[in-house]
Amino acid sequence: MKSAKNGTRFLVLLATTIYGAAQASTFLCTPTESVVFSCSTERLKIIELCLDKRTHSVSYRYGRPERIELSYSGKQGGENGFFFNHYFRSNVDYTRISFVTAGYEYSVFRDYDSAEGPILRYGVTVSENGNEVVQIKCQSQIVDNMSKIIGQLRCDERSALGCS
Template sequence: MKQLITLLAAGALSGTVAAALPQAPGGLCAERESVYFSCQTSLGRWIALCGTANDKIQYRFGTAGYIELAFPGPDGGRQVFRYAHYFRTGVDRMEVLFRNGGVDYAVFDYSERGRRTAGVRIASDSGREREFKCRGTIRNRLAELEGVLPCDQDSALNLGSCPAPSEQR
C-alpha cells in the first residue's frame, strides 16, 4: 500500500496539500467549485476533478481530512489536462488525462452494455500501473470539458479526430 501511495505522489511534491480545503459534503471539491468528477474508492479515498470560476481545474486524491495529491498546484490552469471521448451505441468512454513527474494519470468513466467502471488509472515511466476504481455514487460531468480541454492526440479513444493543435483552444 505504501508503494502505491508513493507512486501516486511520485514527482508531485509541489502539488501535495498538507491540509484539506473547506469542502462540500461527500468529496474533495470546495463548496464554490464545480465538481467535474468525484467518487470514493474501496480504500476510502476520494478521486476528484474540481473547477473554479477562473478556468482552473485541479485533480485531487485523498480523504476529506487529508488531500494526498492536488495537481496542478494553486497557480496551475487547465492547460495541463487533455480530454478523450469515444461514443457509439451502447458504449461511452471518457477520460481526462495529465502527466505529473513521470507519472501519467487518467480519470476515466466507461459505460458499456449497461456496466459502468470509473476511477483513476496511473502509470509510471518505469511501467508500473495501477487503477483505483470507484465504488458507490459517481458524480460525472466530464462531458462538459469536451472542447474546453485540449483533445488528447495520443488517445485511441479520439480515433484520430482531434483538431490540429493550432485549431485547439
C-alpha cells in the first residue's frame, strides 16, 4: 500500500513538473512578432523581447502566458523606446537591451566572462536611479537573437559599457 502511495505521489510530481515545463516553453510574443530574446526563470516565468516587423516596435514582456505581469512597447531607437549597450574584449562580452518606464530601468542582459566560468549568463536587471533593485536570472529555454536588432537601436550613452 505504501509503495502505491509513493508511486502516485511520484506521478503527480512528474505531471506537475512536465506541466510547468510546458507552460514555461510557451512564448509571450504574438504571432505577428518574432522572438528576439526569451527564457524561463526559476519560477517558470518568461522574460521576452519581441519584434513586430510591420510596425518596427520592440516589446518586453514578463510573466506567464495566462498572466503577463509587465509589458512595455516602444519604437526601435525611439526616444521612449529601447536602447542597447555592448562591450567586448578578449574573453569578455556583455550585451544589454534596455528601456525605462515609471522611473525604473529594465535591462535584458547576456554576459560572458571567461574568468567567471565558461557559460553565458542571461536575465533581466531592474534598477532605480542607477541602483540595482533586483536581478532575475534565466534558468533554461533560452532564445538569443539580440545581436540581430542591436544595430537598429540607439546606444545608451549613459552606460559605461559603451556601444562597440
